[in-house]
Amino acid sequence: MAAGQPNRLPHGGRIDRSQPLAFSFDGRAFEGFAGDTLASALMAAGVSLVGRSFKLRRPRGIVGSGAEEPNAIMQIGEGAAAQPNLPATRVELRGGLNARPTRGWPGVRFDIGAVNDFFGRVLGAGFYYKTFMWPRSWWKHYEHAIRKSAGFGQAPDGPDPDRYEHMNAHCDVLVAGGGPAGLMAALAAAKSGARVILADEQNEFGGSLLASAASIDGVPAAEWAASAVAELQGLDDCVLLPSSTVFGYHDHNFLTIAERCAVHPGSSNGEGVRERLWRVRAGQVVLAQGSFERPLVFCNNDRPGVMLASAVSTYIDRYAVLPGRRAVVFTNNDSAYRAAISLAGAGAEVAAIVDSRFGGDGRTGPAGELGARVQALGIPVLAGHVVSDVAGRRRVTGASIARWNGDSWGNVRSTIRMDCDLVAVSGGWSPAVHLHSQAGGRLDWDESRHCFLPAEARQAHFSAGAGNGKWSLRECLADGLRAGADAVSKLGLKPVAVRAPDTDADAGENPIEPLWRVPAARDADRCPRQFIDFQNDTTVADIRLAVREGYRNVEHVKRYTALGFGTDQGKLGNINGMAVLANVLGKAIPEVGTTTFRPAYTPVSFGVCAGESVGELYDPVRTTAIHEWHEAAGAPMETVGQWHRPWYFPRDGEDLHAAVARECLAVRKSLGVMDASTLGKIDACGPDVVEFLERIYTHNVGRMKVGRCAYGVIPGEDGMLMDDGVMARTGEHRFYLTTTTGGAAAVLDWMEKWLQTEWPELEVYLTSLTDHYSTIAAAGPNSRSLLEKLGCDIPLDKESFPFMTTRPAVLAGMRVTLFRVSFSGELAFEINIDSNDALAMWRKIMEAGAEFDITPYGTETMHVLRAEKGFIIAGQDTDGSVTPVDLGMNWLLSKDKDFLGKRSLERPDCLREDRKQWVGLLSQDGRTVLPEGTQLIGDAGKPAAMCGHVTSSYFSACLGHPIALALVAGGQQRKGETIHAALSGRDPLPVRIVSPVFYDPKGQRQHV
Amino acid sequence: MSEAGPPRPRIAISVRSGRGFLNLRLNPRRGQALEAAERILGQPMPRAANTFTAGENEVYWLGPDEWLVATGAKRVSALGSELAEALGGFHAAVNDVSGGHVELLVRGADARTVLAKGCTLDLHPREFVPGQCAQTGLGRAAVLLAAGDPSTCTIVVRRSFSGYLRRWLAYAARPRGARLPAL
Amino acid sequence: MLLIECPWCGPRAETEFSYGGEAGIERPADPYALSDAEWADYLFFRRNPRGAHRELWHHAQGCRRWFGVERDTVSYRIEKSYRLSGAGSGRPAAAHIEASKEKRR
Incomplete structure (x- = not known):
């Protein structure tokens, strides 16, 4: 029997109440609706505990509503089709979905204080290095426990039953992100005749418009988004990709997109496609991926029920789910006021808006429309205050509120305590600059918005909307339009005039004031934990510890504290962490800078990376006509x-x-x-073919009569053997060359390189006849x-x-x-x-x-x-460090001409008498077939210096004993000598150095 | 397996049998070699990179001094001899490579989309127009790709890769339901 | 993945090409006139500049031509690609200047 949906609002939202969907979480049955994410369905069902933290085993709840979610990390499905490490906020709900938290041990609902205490004491910053690597022999014991407790999810237990595919695409303008700015950019570009691809990670285009109370051009924002999408669908050469995340911005405007297709894992029998990798070469790119709200850093800020204010709005307005009944909103900027308005509108009580700003001027909240609206709703505003701590362990039960004097690192005494089950926080916004940075673009710190903004681009891209620091809807729409038109102009197309839509959204916000760390009753190393990175349990104290221990560079601090590692890649915590680091170091934030943004923006499955190249298509299989x-x-x-x-x-x-x-x-x-x-086969012809081949091969090519064959070797310019094969003179100016199987392409390329780059005066044509x-x-x-x-x-x-x-x-x-x-x-x-x-x-x-x-x-x-005859296999008996002389092929080296590599054979290193030379080996016991690669040592004592290795080894049925070929230091002068083969698990075996020709040394049999 | 449900891609893949191939190398700037070859072929040789001419034979540009002549298997031997004779006075190479190539025909409204799964060229009908050809990669094999009308492409692949390529094409053309945007 | 302009075939994906190392290495006319050290220098030592770099590329999956590319090793921007004149394996061919094209990013 499925649990009910106690937190589902009676109406509203973009869910389809006529389509209930049963699913299970952590072994329990639940029900949600079509249009839900797993996260919204869990929240509707009243599940506030969704996992445990990485190191400290602390209970955790849902924080966000998108790709930034650090806590609700799920294992979806079972067996071969299982998908590990998906944030519940990005899993569309479907009937029969089976989810488990990947971070559940020792059980999501099972609380062990002792475990917490234990881990808490030993798992400070740098715990990988300090605690677990020493003593070294203990690591194997730690590792098991850590992996189990850390909960990285489980890999599928069989071959993936589903299909994945790749799609190469080209466009004039790729728009990443289909919110207000992205839609406007796509419209501007597509209407101007550009080939456009618009990708958005959600299953519905619109982004923030889907949860917005605003209207655009007189219609609700979500409706406007739908009509924009319809318009784009009607345009030629416009490809719309929902459920598609642009996750990589690579060189030369090459971008990769992971599309989640409609096929559910394990359901397709290989008939449909589960995910598709788009490999896009774009003329211009518009980056409109929006921005991430930052949490605020206060004591116990990881307790379930502490959520991003924007996520609170999204759950209420988009999914019709009420995240809490009595909320405290804590902010340092205006945007969280909208969450308070949403909460009040949905029937929740907003105990107070705690706003760190306006402490000095005696005002009780922001001016403007937002201020007026919260006032009209009767929501109290505590200006110049902060939430310094929260109570409750498995769910927030109250907030401690203190007056703030603007000093992040002093101590405060909380004077107000408010009961609540939800704390909606906003520490400001960070544009999603990931792709801009991956593309090599510069970031500038904006002193008024208190965030990094995309600055100079290195490739052909423009940033737009919230991702460009444009917070208001009006600005977003206009900025998207501008970016689309800019992209079109750069392409040399004429932008078609598109009108910027009108909106009633709030304008004129009050400026944000930075609040990177909220002071506590005790100093930062002794107060309750203040989390920066939830997924890695990185706290303010950890960063301070790293600095005390000598770390200064942000990249080093990241690695020492694990800040920003994990599946969320620090989307919530990174900027707070860098700001705290800057604070601790006494530097400005831009001086500390950011860590490097690398693909992938969000996790990408192995399956979609492999695409069609699996199973028998993993690598081409070449077969002969027979x-x-x-x-x-x-x-x-x-x-x-x-x-x-x-x-x-x-x-x-x-x-x-x-x-x-x-x-x-x-x-x-x-x-x-x-x-x-x-075998590789090449036709070489032309008036200069003899001269050319004389330079390539070591023997006297010109002396070959028409109809003659010769064994030839091809050295590199360094004198090392590259390839070998029989060549035949088929005409006065024509030769038929053969190469080894593996060397066919390389030899042809080598010859063409010399012909084209060094000796274009030689008239020779080469044609591959291999196939x-x-x-x-x-x-x-x-x-x-x-x-x-x-x-x-x-x-x-x-x-x-x-x-x-x-x-x-x-x-x-x-x-x-x-x-x-x-x-x-x-x-x-x-x-x-x-x-x-x-x-x-x-x-x-x-x-x-x-x-x-x-x-x-x-x-x-x-x-x-061939081994019985002492013929080499290039690439088996040689390894790029063996000359024809080392192989005993002096007879092949013409004294009458120059050839590539000849000069190098006179280098002192090539003349060393102790070079490894190719010889035969016979096991003295007459029966041991030496493993290929066996190291050879002079005498059997220990320790022994290595003097060579076995390159080929077989049992010769014809001779009745094993034979081996080997490279041995100075070997050609050591025939008859006994050395030893170092064999694993037994005593060194005496072996005798002999000629590599074991059979018919005079070569009579082939001449009959 | 039921045939109900979303459609499969509209594509037909077939092998053109009875084909013969000649690899032709000559210097187009040297004397009248090109014209001599054209007289034998009975059609113009493509001078522009990555184009082909279709007449009695198809002549594909492979490089600035290299072409592939596709013709009937029965005709290839004589044609090769005639070309070799006509080009005897020039620095040229004529090689019968009939055994080394397999020609595939890919047709259908989704043909180019299926090819785009494994080819980095821009196959948009506006960009890859009839008369154009290109040596490129398809899947993990090297191919010669030639554009017919918007729904037809010819693929010439080395014989040893043809089994792989046909399996790749069959696999790529198989999944149903996935939305295949027109390129 | 780079987009490399083959001087014959136009812009193509990097996967069609193979890299041939630094361009403009002139092969000594008489290798035997060089000391062992000088010969080793020619053989083994290559520039590794931060910034503009001339290099050889081979359109392996295309027209099989070797050609020169001027690429910035920091930004990866390709300034131009050009046909070769031959000797010196990497000097732009005077006769083929028309082929040197400004590369898009």
């Missing part, structure tokens, strides 16, 4: 770069090792076939027989088609290019074929090869075969 055959054959895939390559082809439940041993032996004894299509050609490697003693059986139009014997040559041919009736090259050391042919024909060719090969027991093999066997 992929479907590999999949059908049941080959597990190995990811190489973005490619999915068959790793091995298991037969009858074989594991990796059994399959690889079989595949290796098949290649050595008969015939194996591999899909090598992922066009598929490559099938047929390797093994029977590979020639295979090709003969397939039917080939050229002679394949050793004399006609020798090792390291290439020929165009027709094979099995298809046009191919054959390369007699070998990465296994066996007789082998690489068949290059148009990818459109590759699968058909592969099938013919498998069919024709049956009589040779043809064995498809994957990347693992390829690695073993």
Whole structure:
């Protein structure tokens, strides 16, 4: 049975009473209405305790009505679709909603004074550093308790069932914020023909107009907002995004917006979109995000029932909820008088307006219309007074009021005590300058408004409305219009004249007087806690402590006291904290400055950041033209770069090792076939192609005859090996270059860079053929027989088609290019074929090869075969710090020409004899396969100096023992020497340094 | 799954089969190479960056000295030989890259909106007009995007990325109900 | 995300480009005439100015051209982008001055 709604007003508000919605909070059933937020529904139901504070476990209630809410932080939903850390003020109520406070331990309603006392004593400023980091070994015990008690919410326990997406958009004018200023700016821009995007974080446009008693152009403000929205909807090229928070203002007028779509978490079955990330490139931006009301800093100002005055108005006027029956309004400016008027209008008793101003001139309240209205309502005004403390623990029960002499740091004695269940506070307003600051814009302290105002912009943006320090509705509307027109002019469009609407809203406010800390009966370190940051339990005393301990810079104080951390990012407390810090330091506020504003303005879900890039779309999967055959054959895939390559082809439940041993032996004894299509392939042609390649490769390219192949390496200018591959001269002025799978793009870019930036006089064209050609490697003693059986139009014997040559041919009736090259050391042919024909060719090969027991093999066997032969894998055996000399490739380095990197090989560091050099390793025990990456040490003693590491390591089925390749200091001169492999959990293993060529060292098998 | 409820995006994605492609590189400022190629192609080569010409073939600008010729698979071999011959006297490169590309056709009132989910170009029909093309990113793949009429785009993607891209397009075109503002 | 003007393709999102380091590094005509220290200086040492910086960018996902960009390392504002003349990998090409465009922010 749902609880009633004792605080719901009988009429009014923008809720739909015909649509009751059942929901649960902290395990209890409640009911609210469509149009409610979770916060307004809880308040209507009379729930005043919504969580406990971070460190001190103090009971907390709802303070605000928007993104600034620090206390009502909720876990929404269960299981995989759970959403942690949402402020109840931003959760639209829906039927079946299930909410729990994330900050509930030890139970929202369960009060333990002892816990409070304990935490209170140890958790001062800098508690992370002082209490919990020492002794270090204790942290693991503290951490559990702290995480549990701090209540950060719980991550969903399974993959998110919902969809998220990204949307790239472009516009002339992006308007952030759809209140009075934003609506006017959007109208001004859209009517002038600009492409406009208008985004507002609430589900309804209008902002403050939705809870305003004012009228605009003779109609109620909310009605005017609706007609403005309707007008915008009718204009071309105007995109309206409600429930959308502009949370990031990045470089070059790129902004990010998180849109909460209509889909409820967990309800879409992947059919709808839960949230959408808009990535907007805007010509001009109008920032109209309004302003945040500041709390006042007095003793026990965190008690449930102490609320922002504007929030009180919003709950009454927008949601028809009465936050309290008997209220004290405490303010240092005029705006809170409206809350008093709202309260009185809703039938609450306003015990008094406690106004810190007018203490000296004997007046009892503000002049002007507001003053007259509260007077007419019979609301007493206590001018020159402050609320210095409140009574009550789980709900405010009374306020202690004292006369104030203007000294924030003196002591006061309270002379008046008033019973109340609500204290509506206003310490002035802070424009939401977050996006302006993220964009690099400057802030100026305004000495009359007592807030930071957006000053000079660094990108193309204008601030407008309350976010620009324009507090009155009349000013807001006019400022929005001005900003919209300015943006349009900057774009070079002609602004269409739009009339500023007329409003009956109050004008002529009395100035605010600063009140950063309310004095108490005792001094600031001994009085009851005066909270600045509710979410992090940062108090005035904490800031004073930080200063005493030597912190001066606002960024340091922030980190030491945790001021402004947390999900609300200090939207309520930051300015008060900086002002208090300035006070304590004896500086002016602008001297202390603000901390850096960074995206995101409000928390953003991981899901919306990922967008479509989840699951199989996380990263592109590149596949070869033969992929479907590999999949059908049941080959597990190995990811190489973005490619999915068959790793091995298991037969009858074989594991990796059994399959690889079989595949290796098949290649050595008969015939194996591999899909090598992922190799990078580049056509290089032009009159200067030889000269160009001479500079890129280390060997004598010009001496290659047409039809010849050569193994080539490409060093960087620092002499370190960058990539390697076989290249073939296919014409007088034409070469066919291959690269490693992972190096394809980098090599092409490298070559183009030199051609375009350094040697534009060289006439060479490079064209990538990686995807066009598929490559099938047929390797093994029977590979020639295979090709003969397939039917080939050229002679394949050793004399006609020798090792390291290439020929165009027709094979099995298809046009191919054959390369007699070998990465296994066996007789082998690489068949290059148009990818459109590759699968058909592969099938013919498998069919024709049956009589040779043809064995498809994957990347693992390829690695073993090449390691047996001592062929490197660039990127596995090299790491950007290995020269061709280190690899024993001196024979590849031409003495007759210069090439990129050659000069560097003469640098003293490259000539060091103790450089790590590439060698083979044999485990002395004859059976241990060394883990790749194993560190090598000279002798087995401890401590031992490291002298190298294992780069590749396999069990060689062909040789019957493990083999390894390693980089060892001075290794090439140490062959025969025994060193040790440092193995985890066992004694160092003796290993012998040998040549990296383990099999067929004379290379006879590939020449047959 | 019921088909009731809000509509899915109006988009149709298809693969154009039977296509052949030539990659053509030549220096447009050198001699009469461009004109020689145009004689063989039977249509003008696009001179302006990021445009294409449509005739017997589509010729896409890829770079200041690089073009992609899309033609019928049956014709590509002969066309390639003819081009290579005609450009024999010039510094030029003609490569058959038919196996390396897949051409997709995306049509429908929401086609551009779906593409905008993964493409940073401004695809507004006023900004990306028929005859324009661009090499850019779509999802996490590099593509050549060409504008037909406001509801049609051609995508040419490298073969090895085509499986990913088709999955991406299918995924992006799937969700119903979400409000898709016209771009 | 930066908006970078490719001198051929116009303004494009940063994701289409790759960064190529400082522009205007002139490769010594005869590397062997340099001392090891001078060679190392050419190889490894780059300016890291606060303010105007000339750098190379590559339109990797577009026309595959390398080009020069003058970017402010504090404001990230791009003052201009330009085609290259070749040698020196980063000097604006005299013949292509028409391509040097004032960049919007």
